[in-house]
Amino acid sequence: MIKAVRGTRDLLPPDTALWNFVEKTVREVFEAYNFQEIRTPIFEETQLFSRAVGEETDVVSKEMYTWEDGIKAADYAVYKKWITARNPNVKAWQGINPNAASPAAPLPTWHENGQDYFVFSYRLTPEVMNELKKAAVFRDKGILSFNNLRLVTAQAIPDTVRFDVENLSVICETLPVDTRPIWQTLRPENTAGVVRAYIEHKLEKRGLNKLYYIGPQFRRERPQKGRYRQFYQIGAEIIGPKSAGSESPVRDAEILEMLATLLDRLGIKGWTLEMNSVGSSAERVKFNEALRVALEPVKDKMCADCQRRAVTNPLRVLDCKVPEDQPIIEKLPRISQFLDEDSRKHFDQVQEILKAVGVEFQINDRLVRGLDYYTRTAFEFTHGALGAQNAILGGGRYDGLSESIGGPPAPGIGFAIGEDRLVMTLQETMGSVQQKADVYIAPLGNGMNIEAARLARELRRGNLVAELGDETFRLKKSFETADKIGARYILIVGENETKSGVFALKNLATGEQVSVPRSELAVKIKG
């Protein structure tokens, strides 16, 4: 049996009704704040994400669905030549026919900058495949993950396998434009796509843009409760030229207040808004340096994770939850000490407005964000009932993002809601929402299907939810079905009714049955 692939799932009724409720509420609330919907493609050029989200982030370095597109077979000569020229140690090209099996040939590899590289594009036999499998985690198609590299296949394994070297971006820049492979990636988040569209369509000429989106995103990470490889996000962005007010703390507060309103409208209880200012990118560089210095003498006493983070990403040390580390973390410098006057004023005013409009929040000066593009205000809404993943949404300001991917200056702020998790919390509080029919139409006796179909069309055109039976069903079965689908009324279409034009309509909840002339049916059922 073919099953949904790992980490993906079908959303079935009646759950889909809950999803629709969420999305309908989102549209109503967001549009009240004058946001308009944007739909961007679900895949983009890989470099959009690596530049916007950050080359070194986990999202980009190992958790994206990526493939190569746009390189022709003939162009491999150029590709190959370039690789060989750059890596004189690669001798393995000799004797490798891309189209022939090479069972005995060892994998061509070389070592550089502490990294193992494999060369791409040749045919693998089952024997070679088995060798590979020993050293690798096997995926059916598309990608083989090794410890230090990823292997991307153009076609189904185990036929032709192409190896993606890790320094791919360099290759892309050096190859002639017309032979450059275009790497494409399923979007792991939507902000980069929105900003790309903003730049591409010169939306800055329209002043302040308030855009929202609802849609699937993709990450190749290990599935867990509420974490899927295809997951859904709801998000909104305010972006525009500074002169249109996009940098104003009014926007930060507006977004936060809108989110509080949304959660209340959805009936989600017990959420907490935590926020912090992570400063401008210049301020963060200083802060990072200070953290590194402060960590140097104490990191040996910390947990293994923190020792690693102290080197790779000092900011994340602040996130550590290990109890023994807390006293050390308490003594580390705080980003607030590095904010300049503008940043501090900005953050102060956000808080002032929130207090004025009555939105409760907590300052969490250890809140940091994982993506490179965030500046100044960063926030999270958390909810207790979510296990290890207690954040249902997160976001922040990204004043430099547009410029970092080649656009005009365009300060902005946005957020993304994990819709899967949001729906999950709603399921716990609301249970399921069953779609209910207004009326079940029960044709009774030979030839009654025709009249029943006519009636169904009339009632449905009157905006009623009508389910239609079949003349071969016994009346008892029709009643049972009507109950099962939660119909409020059952309409009996028998010979007597058809002849007289007066139909038997029974209220299934009260048991009351009345005779109703054809023309009054819709009104009676609605009433």
Place this chain on the structure above:
RNA sequence: GUGGGAAUAGCUCAACUGGCAGAGCACCGGACUGUGGCUCCGGCGGUUGCGGGUUCGAUUCCCGUUUCCCACCCCA
């Protein structure tokens, strides 16, 4: 990617130290020919995730594998 747990009917779950694969719900039919919810009776439903091994015999024990769940890593 790491560690732990699990997988049996459409759903929720049983099956003792290895011995005929079961129940409830759901579904279909009947009691009941144009009047439902209740009740009673009957029926359908399975390659026990997949592949191998041990055994006279495996849902049960062992190995591999896939998927899900929980936690870690990480994160909107």
